[in-house]
Amino acid sequence: MKIVALKFGIVKQVILYLSYQFKVIKKMNLSKTAYWTLRGTDGQTKQRIAERMGITVNRLYYWIKKRSDNLTKAGYLHILQEELGLSESELLEPFSKDIPTAA
Numbered sequence: 001m002k003i004v005a006l007k008f009g010i011v012k013q014v015i016l017y018l019s020y021q022f023k024v025i026k027k028m029n030l031s032k033t034a035y036w037t038l039r040g041t042d043g044q045t046k047q048r049i050a051e052r053m054g055i056t057v058n059r060l061y062y063w064i065k066k067r068s069d070n071l072t073k074a075g076y077l078h079i080l081q082e083e084l085g086l087s088e089s090e091l092l093e094p095f096s097k098d099i100p101t102a103a
Contacts, residue, residue: 028072031093037084038071039064045083052079 030038041049043057050060053076063070071080072092080091 028069029093030067030071031091034080034084034086034091035064035067037086038080041084049079049083052083 038046038049046060047057050057053060062068070076077088077091080086081088084091
C-alpha cells in the first residue's frame, strides 16, 4: 500500500511539474523614476524603509544595487509608495518580458 501511495505521489509531482513547465510569468521591475528616487533618498529614509520592510539597511542597499524584484512584492510596494510619495503606476514599469518558469 505504501508503494502505491509513493508512486502516486511521484506521478502527481511529475504532473505538477509538467503543468508549471509551460506557464509563463510576467516579471515586474521598478521604474527608472522609482529606482532613482529610492537611490537618491537620504540614509534616514532608507533606514526607515528597511525597518518597515523588516530587513536590514544593508539588504535594502543590496536590493537597490541589484535592482532586485524583491522590491516589487506587494507589501514592499505599499511601503515604497508611502515613503517615496509615488503612485503605483510611477513605481512599476510595464511588464518587461515573459519569463518561462522552466527551461
